[in-house]
Amino acid sequence: MIRSSLLIGAARAIRKIGGDFIDRVWRLGAGTRLLGLTLISSGESFRRFHLVIREVYFTGVRSLIIISVSAFFVGMVLALQGYNTLQKYGSSEAIGVLVALALVRELGPVVTALLFAGRAGTAITAEIGLMKATEQLSAMEMMAVSPISRVVAPRFWAGVISMPILASLFSMIGILGGYMVAVPLIGVDAGAFWSQMQANVDWRFDIVNGVIKSVVFGVACTIIALFEGYDAPPTAEGVSSATTRTVVTSSLVVLALDFALTSFMIS
Protein backbone atom coordinates (compact mmCIF):
# COMPACT_ATOMS: atom_id res chain seq x y z
CA MET A 1 0.00 0.00 0.00
CA ILE A 2 2.75 2.44 1.08
CA ARG A 3 4.99 1.32 -1.72
CA SER A 4 2.37 1.88 -4.39
CA SER A 5 1.60 5.39 -3.06
CA LEU A 6 5.33 6.17 -3.12
CA LEU A 7 5.49 4.98 -6.71
CA ILE A 8 2.54 7.13 -7.64
CA GLY A 9 4.17 10.10 -5.96
CA ALA A 10 7.47 9.51 -7.80
CA ALA A 11 5.65 9.12 -11.11
CA ARG A 12 3.79 12.35 -10.48
CA ALA A 13 7.05 14.18 -9.69
CA ILE A 14 8.74 12.89 -12.85
CA ARG A 15 5.67 13.78 -14.89
CA LYS A 16 5.78 17.28 -13.46
CA ILE A 17 9.46 17.71 -14.33
CA GLY A 18 8.84 16.48 -17.85
CA GLY A 19 5.77 18.67 -18.21
CA ASP A 20 7.67 21.71 -16.98
CA PHE A 21 10.50 20.98 -19.39
CA ILE A 22 8.14 20.61 -22.36
CA ASP A 23 6.41 23.80 -21.25
CA ARG A 24 9.74 25.65 -21.22
CA VAL A 25 10.63 24.43 -24.70
CA TRP A 26 7.19 25.40 -25.95
CA ARG A 27 7.57 28.87 -24.46
CA LEU A 28 11.04 29.24 -25.99
CA GLY A 29 9.62 28.40 -29.41
CA ALA A 30 6.66 30.73 -28.99
CA GLY A 31 8.96 33.52 -27.78
CA THR A 32 11.18 33.11 -30.82
CA ARG A 33 8.12 33.20 -33.05
CA LEU A 34 7.01 36.43 -31.37
CA LEU A 35 10.47 37.91 -32.00
CA GLY A 36 10.24 36.95 -35.69
CA LEU A 37 6.71 38.33 -36.00
CA THR A 38 7.79 41.56 -34.30
CA LEU A 39 10.72 42.00 -36.67
CA ILE A 40 8.52 41.35 -39.70
CA SER A 41 5.77 43.74 -38.63
CA SER A 42 7.97 46.55 -37.33
CA GLY A 43 7.70 48.56 -40.55
CA GLU A 44 4.58 50.19 -39.10
CA SER A 45 6.41 51.36 -36.00
CA PHE A 46 9.07 53.09 -38.09
CA ARG A 47 6.50 54.80 -40.27
CA ARG A 48 4.71 56.05 -37.14
CA PHE A 49 7.85 56.72 -35.16
CA HIS A 50 6.05 58.75 -32.48
CA LEU A 51 4.77 55.44 -31.11
CA VAL A 52 8.37 54.34 -30.53
CA ILE A 53 9.30 57.73 -29.05
CA ARG A 54 6.43 57.46 -26.57
CA GLU A 55 7.72 54.07 -25.46
CA VAL A 56 11.33 55.31 -25.28
CA TYR A 57 9.99 57.88 -22.83
CA PHE A 58 8.38 55.22 -20.65
CA THR A 59 11.16 52.62 -20.78
CA GLY A 60 14.28 54.77 -21.18
CA VAL A 61 13.72 58.24 -19.80
CA ARG A 62 11.82 57.02 -16.77
CA SER A 63 14.68 54.62 -15.95
CA LEU A 64 17.26 57.42 -15.91
CA ILE A 65 17.11 58.07 -12.18
CA ILE A 66 17.53 54.48 -11.02
CA ILE A 67 20.30 53.90 -13.59
CA SER A 68 22.29 57.01 -12.73
CA VAL A 69 22.00 56.69 -8.96
CA SER A 70 23.00 53.03 -8.96
CA ALA A 71 25.82 53.71 -11.45
CA PHE A 72 27.22 56.38 -9.17
CA PHE A 73 27.24 54.07 -6.19
CA VAL A 74 28.63 51.12 -8.15
CA GLY A 75 31.50 53.31 -9.36
CA MET A 76 32.22 54.57 -5.85
CA VAL A 77 32.24 51.06 -4.38
CA LEU A 78 34.49 49.80 -7.19
CA ALA A 79 37.00 52.55 -6.49
CA LEU A 80 36.99 51.89 -2.75
CA GLN A 81 37.38 48.13 -3.12
CA GLY A 82 39.92 48.43 -5.91
CA TYR A 83 42.04 50.89 -3.99
CA ASN A 84 42.15 48.57 -0.99
CA THR A 85 43.71 45.78 -3.04
CA LEU A 86 45.80 47.80 -5.52
CA GLN A 87 47.46 49.70 -2.69
CA LYS A 88 49.01 46.45 -1.46
CA TYR A 89 50.87 46.15 -4.77
CA GLY A 90 51.85 49.79 -4.83
CA SER A 91 49.87 50.55 -7.96
CA SER A 92 46.99 52.62 -6.69
CA GLU A 93 47.21 54.79 -9.85
CA ALA A 94 45.79 51.85 -11.78
CA ILE A 95 42.47 52.42 -10.00
CA GLY A 96 41.17 54.39 -12.98
CA VAL A 97 41.85 51.49 -15.32
CA LEU A 98 40.19 49.06 -12.95
CA VAL A 99 37.02 51.13 -12.58
CA ALA A 100 36.78 51.95 -16.28
CA LEU A 101 37.38 48.45 -17.58
CA ALA A 102 35.06 46.82 -15.05
CA LEU A 103 32.28 49.26 -15.91
CA VAL A 104 32.70 49.46 -19.68
CA ARG A 105 33.20 45.75 -20.27
CA GLU A 106 30.95 44.11 -17.72
CA LEU A 107 29.08 46.04 -15.07
CA GLY A 108 27.71 48.75 -17.36
CA PRO A 109 25.84 46.43 -19.74
CA VAL A 110 24.96 43.73 -17.19
CA VAL A 111 23.75 45.82 -14.25
CA THR A 112 21.85 48.10 -16.63
CA ALA A 113 20.13 45.08 -18.14
CA LEU A 114 19.22 43.70 -14.69
CA LEU A 115 17.87 47.07 -13.55
CA PHE A 116 16.08 47.51 -16.88
CA ALA A 117 14.39 44.14 -16.47
CA GLY A 118 13.21 45.16 -13.01
CA ARG A 119 12.22 48.71 -13.86
CA ALA A 120 10.96 48.63 -17.46
CA GLY A 121 10.51 44.93 -18.24
CA THR A 122 7.98 44.40 -15.46
CA ALA A 123 6.04 47.48 -16.56
CA ILE A 124 5.87 46.17 -20.13
CA THR A 125 4.71 42.73 -19.00
CA ALA A 126 2.06 44.09 -16.64
CA GLU A 127 0.80 46.58 -19.21
CA ILE A 128 0.45 44.05 -22.03
CA GLY A 129 -0.91 41.41 -19.66
CA LEU A 130 -3.60 43.80 -18.48
CA MET A 131 -4.35 44.89 -22.06
CA LYS A 132 -4.92 41.24 -22.79
CA ALA A 133 -7.00 40.66 -19.63
CA THR A 134 -9.23 43.62 -20.43
CA GLU A 135 -9.52 42.40 -24.03
CA GLN A 136 -7.98 45.51 -25.56
CA LEU A 137 -5.80 43.32 -27.78
CA SER A 138 -8.83 41.38 -29.04
CA ALA A 139 -10.62 44.67 -29.68
CA MET A 140 -7.69 45.80 -31.83
CA GLU A 141 -7.83 42.59 -33.82
CA MET A 142 -11.56 43.15 -34.33
CA MET A 143 -10.72 46.54 -35.84
CA ALA A 144 -8.18 44.87 -38.16
CA VAL A 145 -5.30 46.51 -36.30
CA SER A 146 -2.49 44.06 -35.65
CA PRO A 147 -1.63 44.25 -31.94
CA ILE A 148 1.89 43.07 -32.76
CA SER A 149 2.68 46.00 -35.01
CA ARG A 150 0.70 48.53 -32.93
CA VAL A 151 1.57 47.44 -29.36
CA VAL A 152 4.47 44.98 -29.37
CA ALA A 153 6.85 46.31 -32.04
CA PRO A 154 7.10 49.92 -30.76
CA ARG A 155 7.89 48.66 -27.26
CA PHE A 156 10.47 46.26 -28.67
CA TRP A 157 12.32 48.95 -30.62
CA ALA A 158 12.10 51.35 -27.69
CA GLY A 159 13.83 48.77 -25.49
CA VAL A 160 16.50 48.08 -28.10
CA ILE A 161 17.18 51.83 -28.49
CA SER A 162 17.11 52.61 -24.77
CA MET A 163 19.41 49.89 -23.50
CA PRO A 164 22.71 50.97 -25.15
CA ILE A 165 22.02 54.58 -24.19
CA LEU A 166 21.35 53.61 -20.59
CA ALA A 167 24.38 51.32 -20.48
CA SER A 168 26.79 53.96 -21.77
CA LEU A 169 25.31 56.46 -19.31
CA PHE A 170 25.80 53.88 -16.57
CA SER A 171 29.47 53.45 -17.49
CA MET A 172 30.11 57.17 -17.72
CA ILE A 173 28.37 58.02 -14.42
CA GLY A 174 30.05 55.05 -12.74
CA ILE A 175 33.46 56.31 -13.83
CA LEU A 176 32.58 59.76 -12.47
CA GLY A 177 31.58 58.08 -9.18
CA GLY A 178 34.90 56.23 -9.12
CA TYR A 179 36.68 59.53 -9.78
CA MET A 180 34.83 61.15 -6.88
CA VAL A 181 36.11 58.51 -4.49
CA ALA A 182 39.58 58.03 -5.94
CA VAL A 183 40.69 61.63 -6.43
CA PRO A 184 39.13 63.93 -3.79
CA LEU A 185 38.54 61.29 -1.12
CA ILE A 186 41.53 58.93 -1.35
CA GLY A 187 43.95 61.34 -2.96
CA VAL A 188 45.04 59.48 -6.11
CA ASP A 189 46.57 61.86 -8.63
CA ALA A 190 43.91 63.04 -11.09
CA GLY A 191 46.29 63.02 -14.05
CA ALA A 192 47.40 59.44 -13.36
CA PHE A 193 43.76 58.40 -12.93
CA TRP A 194 42.76 59.59 -16.41
CA SER A 195 45.98 58.90 -18.30
CA GLN A 196 46.30 55.29 -17.12
CA MET A 197 42.66 54.83 -18.06
CA GLN A 198 43.16 56.27 -21.53
CA ALA A 199 46.25 54.16 -22.09
CA ASN A 200 44.49 50.90 -21.26
CA VAL A 201 40.89 51.27 -22.43
CA ASP A 202 40.56 50.53 -26.11
CA TRP A 203 37.78 52.08 -28.19
CA ARG A 204 37.09 49.07 -30.37
CA PHE A 205 37.78 46.18 -28.00
CA ASP A 206 36.33 47.59 -24.80
CA ILE A 207 33.80 50.31 -25.51
CA VAL A 208 32.28 49.06 -28.77
CA ASN A 209 32.11 45.52 -27.39
CA GLY A 210 30.26 46.86 -24.34
CA VAL A 211 27.76 48.62 -26.58
CA ILE A 212 27.26 45.43 -28.62
CA LYS A 213 26.59 43.56 -25.39
CA SER A 214 24.00 46.08 -24.28
CA VAL A 215 22.19 45.92 -27.64
CA VAL A 216 21.97 42.13 -27.33
CA PHE A 217 20.72 42.45 -23.74
CA GLY A 218 18.19 45.02 -24.92
CA VAL A 219 16.77 42.60 -27.49
CA ALA A 220 16.67 39.75 -24.93
CA CYS A 221 15.14 41.68 -22.02
CA THR A 222 12.52 43.42 -24.11
CA ILE A 223 11.36 40.37 -26.03
CA ILE A 224 11.13 38.34 -22.79
CA ALA A 225 9.02 41.06 -21.16
CA LEU A 226 6.80 41.36 -24.23
CA PHE A 227 6.37 37.62 -24.56
CA GLU A 228 5.52 37.10 -20.89
CA GLY A 229 2.89 39.82 -21.13
CA TYR A 230 1.50 38.56 -24.41
CA ASP A 231 1.39 35.00 -23.09
CA ALA A 232 0.04 35.78 -19.59
CA PRO A 233 -3.23 34.12 -18.56
CA PRO A 234 -5.85 36.93 -18.56
CA THR A 235 -6.33 36.93 -14.81
CA ALA A 236 -4.92 39.02 -11.97
CA GLU A 237 -2.91 36.03 -10.77
CA GLY A 238 -1.68 35.25 -14.28
CA VAL A 239 -0.39 38.80 -14.81
CA SER A 240 1.37 38.81 -11.46
CA SER A 241 3.15 35.50 -12.06
CA ALA A 242 4.07 36.63 -15.60
CA THR A 243 5.69 39.76 -14.14
CA THR A 244 7.72 37.64 -11.73
CA ARG A 245 8.79 35.35 -14.55
CA THR A 246 9.93 38.36 -16.60
CA VAL A 247 12.42 39.38 -13.94
CA VAL A 248 13.68 35.85 -13.27
CA THR A 249 14.04 34.84 -16.92
CA SER A 250 15.57 38.15 -18.02
CA SER A 251 18.17 38.05 -15.27
CA LEU A 252 19.19 34.47 -16.01
CA VAL A 253 19.25 35.03 -19.77
CA VAL A 254 21.31 38.23 -19.39
CA LEU A 255 23.91 36.52 -17.21
CA ALA A 256 24.15 33.48 -19.49
CA LEU A 257 24.35 35.64 -22.63
CA ASP A 258 27.02 37.74 -20.93
CA PHE A 259 29.21 34.71 -20.44
CA ALA A 260 28.71 33.59 -24.04
CA LEU A 261 29.39 37.06 -25.50
CA THR A 262 32.44 37.62 -23.30
CA SER A 263 33.98 34.32 -24.32
CA PHE A 264 33.45 35.27 -28.00
CA MET A 265 34.92 38.72 -27.52
CA ILE A 266 37.95 37.67 -25.51
CA SER A 267 39.08 34.83 -27.79
Next chain:
Amino acid sequence: MERTTIDLWVGIFVSLGVASLLGLAMKVGNLTTSNIGETYTVTAAFENIGGLKPRAPVKSAGVVVGRVGDITFDSTTFEAIVSLNVDKRYNFPADTFANIYTAGLLGEQYVGLEAGGDEVALKNGDRIKQTQDAVVLEKMISQFLYNKASESKEVAPAAQAKSTKTDDDALGSNPLDDLKDGSKN
Protein backbone atom coordinates in the same frame (compact mmCIF):
# COMPACT_ATOMS: atom_id res chain seq x y z
CA MET B 1 3.63 67.26 -36.66
CA GLU B 2 2.79 68.64 -33.24
CA ARG B 3 5.47 68.65 -30.61
CA THR B 4 4.93 67.15 -27.19
CA THR B 5 6.92 67.27 -23.97
CA ILE B 6 7.63 63.56 -24.40
CA ASP B 7 9.59 64.38 -27.56
CA LEU B 8 11.66 66.85 -25.58
CA TRP B 9 12.45 64.31 -22.87
CA VAL B 10 13.35 61.62 -25.39
CA GLY B 11 15.58 64.13 -27.17
CA ILE B 12 17.36 64.92 -23.91
CA PHE B 13 17.67 61.20 -23.20
CA VAL B 14 19.18 60.38 -26.60
CA SER B 15 21.59 63.32 -26.48
CA LEU B 16 22.69 62.25 -22.99
CA GLY B 17 23.41 58.81 -24.42
CA VAL B 18 25.39 60.22 -27.34
CA ALA B 19 27.27 62.54 -24.97
CA SER B 20 28.25 59.71 -22.64
CA LEU B 21 29.36 57.57 -25.57
CA LEU B 22 31.48 60.47 -26.80
CA GLY B 23 32.80 60.92 -23.28
CA LEU B 24 33.72 57.25 -23.11
CA ALA B 25 35.48 57.52 -26.45
CA MET B 26 37.38 60.74 -25.76
CA LYS B 27 37.95 60.84 -22.02
CA VAL B 28 38.07 57.15 -21.11
CA GLY B 29 39.13 55.33 -24.27
CA ASN B 30 42.25 55.91 -26.29
CA LEU B 31 40.52 57.12 -29.41
CA THR B 32 42.19 60.51 -29.28
CA THR B 33 45.46 59.87 -27.48
CA SER B 34 46.80 57.10 -29.65
CA ASN B 35 44.80 57.62 -32.78
CA ILE B 36 47.23 56.44 -35.41
CA GLY B 37 45.99 57.42 -38.81
CA GLU B 38 48.03 56.34 -41.78
CA THR B 39 50.65 53.75 -40.97
CA TYR B 40 53.41 51.87 -42.73
CA THR B 41 54.38 48.37 -41.78
CA VAL B 42 57.87 47.12 -41.10
CA THR B 43 58.78 43.70 -39.80
CA ALA B 44 61.37 42.57 -37.31
CA ALA B 45 62.57 39.07 -36.45
CA PHE B 46 63.13 38.13 -32.83
CA GLU B 47 64.47 34.90 -31.38
CA ASN B 48 62.25 35.32 -28.37
CA ILE B 49 59.41 37.79 -27.99
CA GLY B 50 58.58 36.91 -24.39
CA GLY B 51 55.05 38.08 -23.64
CA LEU B 52 54.66 40.56 -26.51
CA LYS B 53 51.08 40.70 -27.75
CA PRO B 54 49.39 42.17 -30.83
CA ARG B 55 48.25 45.81 -30.28
CA ALA B 56 51.14 46.38 -27.85
CA PRO B 57 52.60 49.88 -28.26
CA VAL B 58 55.66 50.65 -30.36
CA LYS B 59 57.60 53.42 -28.66
CA SER B 60 60.56 55.53 -29.58
CA ALA B 61 62.10 57.73 -26.89
CA GLY B 62 59.06 56.87 -24.80
CA VAL B 63 56.54 58.25 -27.31
CA VAL B 64 53.99 55.87 -28.81
CA VAL B 65 54.71 55.87 -32.56
CA GLY B 66 52.79 52.77 -33.57
CA ARG B 67 51.26 49.45 -32.63
CA VAL B 68 52.34 45.86 -32.99
CA GLY B 69 50.41 44.25 -35.84
CA ASP B 70 50.40 40.50 -36.07
CA ILE B 71 53.00 38.09 -34.73
CA THR B 72 53.84 34.99 -36.76
CA PHE B 73 56.35 32.19 -36.50
CA ASP B 74 58.82 31.59 -39.32
CA SER B 75 59.41 27.85 -39.48
CA THR B 76 62.56 28.13 -41.64
CA THR B 77 64.57 30.39 -39.33
CA PHE B 78 62.60 29.46 -36.18
CA GLU B 79 62.16 33.10 -35.31
CA ALA B 80 59.14 35.20 -34.43
CA ILE B 81 58.24 37.72 -37.14
CA VAL B 82 56.63 40.77 -35.59
CA SER B 83 55.04 43.34 -37.88
CA LEU B 84 55.04 46.90 -36.57
CA ASN B 85 52.52 49.47 -37.80
CA VAL B 86 54.32 52.77 -37.48
CA ASP B 87 52.67 56.16 -37.92
CA LYS B 88 53.38 57.72 -41.35
CA ARG B 89 54.39 60.97 -39.66
CA TYR B 90 57.49 59.36 -38.19
CA ASN B 91 60.39 58.23 -40.35
CA PHE B 92 63.11 56.01 -39.00
CA PRO B 93 66.57 55.31 -40.50
CA ALA B 94 67.08 51.92 -42.14
CA ASP B 95 69.48 50.79 -39.41
CA THR B 96 67.01 51.35 -36.60
CA PHE B 97 67.36 49.02 -33.62
CA ALA B 98 64.24 47.20 -32.35
CA ASN B 99 64.16 46.03 -28.72
CA ILE B 100 61.50 44.35 -26.67
CA TYR B 101 61.22 46.10 -23.32
CA THR B 102 59.03 45.61 -20.29
CA ALA B 103 57.13 48.53 -18.83
CA GLY B 104 57.92 48.42 -15.12
CA LEU B 105 59.02 45.29 -13.33
CA LEU B 106 56.05 43.11 -14.24
CA GLY B 107 54.26 45.34 -16.73
CA GLU B 108 53.27 44.69 -20.31
CA GLN B 109 55.90 44.38 -22.99
CA TYR B 110 56.37 46.84 -25.81
CA VAL B 111 58.70 47.35 -28.76
CA GLY B 112 61.23 50.15 -28.45
CA LEU B 113 62.77 51.65 -31.57
CA GLU B 114 66.19 53.28 -31.33
CA ALA B 115 67.07 55.32 -34.39
CA GLY B 116 70.38 54.64 -36.11
CA GLY B 117 72.41 56.96 -38.31
CA ASP B 118 71.52 55.79 -41.80
CA GLU B 119 70.31 58.39 -44.28
CA VAL B 120 67.90 56.00 -45.98
CA ALA B 121 64.55 55.77 -44.22
CA LEU B 122 62.56 52.62 -43.52
CA LYS B 123 59.84 51.99 -46.09
CA ASN B 124 56.66 49.96 -46.02
CA GLY B 125 57.53 46.25 -45.98
CA ASP B 126 61.13 46.70 -44.87
CA ARG B 127 62.79 44.42 -42.35
CA ILE B 128 64.55 45.79 -39.27
CA LYS B 129 67.83 43.87 -39.10
CA GLN B 130 69.09 44.66 -35.62
CA THR B 131 66.85 43.36 -32.89
CA GLN B 132 67.18 42.47 -29.27
CA ASP B 133 65.01 39.79 -27.69
CA ALA B 134 62.80 40.08 -24.70
CA VAL B 135 64.47 39.56 -21.36
CA VAL B 136 63.46 36.21 -19.94
CA LEU B 137 63.70 36.48 -16.19
CA GLU B 138 64.44 32.78 -15.60
CA LYS B 139 67.31 32.83 -18.10
CA MET B 140 68.77 35.89 -16.47
CA ILE B 141 68.59 34.39 -12.99
CA SER B 142 70.11 31.06 -14.06
CA GLN B 143 72.92 32.92 -15.86
CA PHE B 144 73.56 34.95 -12.75
CA LEU B 145 73.64 31.87 -10.52
CA TYR B 146 75.92 30.04 -12.97
CA ASN B 147 78.36 32.96 -13.00
CA LYS B 148 78.34 33.16 -9.22
CA ALA B 149 79.05 29.45 -8.95
CA SER B 150 81.99 29.58 -11.38
CA GLU B 151 83.35 32.66 -9.64
CA SER B 152 83.50 30.97 -6.22
CA LYS B 153 85.25 27.85 -7.57
CA GLU B 154 87.98 29.77 -9.43
CA VAL B 155 89.24 26.53 -10.95
CA ALA B 156 88.40 26.91 -14.59
CA PRO B 157 90.69 29.60 -16.05
CA ALA B 158 88.15 30.64 -18.65
CA ALA B 159 85.59 31.36 -16.01
CA GLN B 160 88.17 33.23 -13.99
CA ALA B 161 89.14 35.36 -16.95
CA LYS B 162 85.56 36.17 -17.58
CA SER B 163 84.88 37.09 -14.00
CA THR B 164 87.88 39.41 -13.82
CA LYS B 165 86.73 41.05 -16.99
CA THR B 166 83.32 41.72 -15.56
CA ASP B 167 84.86 43.01 -12.35
CA ASP B 168 87.04 45.48 -14.20
CA ASP B 169 84.34 46.72 -16.47
CA ALA B 170 81.88 48.73 -14.48
CA LEU B 171 79.20 48.23 -17.13
CA GLY B 172 79.81 44.51 -16.97
CA SER B 173 77.77 44.32 -13.81
CA ASN B 174 74.68 44.65 -15.98
CA PRO B 175 73.18 41.15 -16.06
CA LEU B 176 71.90 41.82 -19.58
CA ASP B 177 75.47 41.64 -20.92
CA ASP B 178 75.98 38.25 -19.40
CA LEU B 179 72.75 37.12 -20.91
CA LYS B 180 73.79 38.24 -24.39
CA ASP B 181 77.12 36.46 -24.07
CA GLY B 182 75.41 33.37 -22.78
CA SER B 183 72.83 33.21 -25.53
CA LYS B 184 75.53 33.24 -28.21
CA ASN B 185 77.34 30.23 -26.73
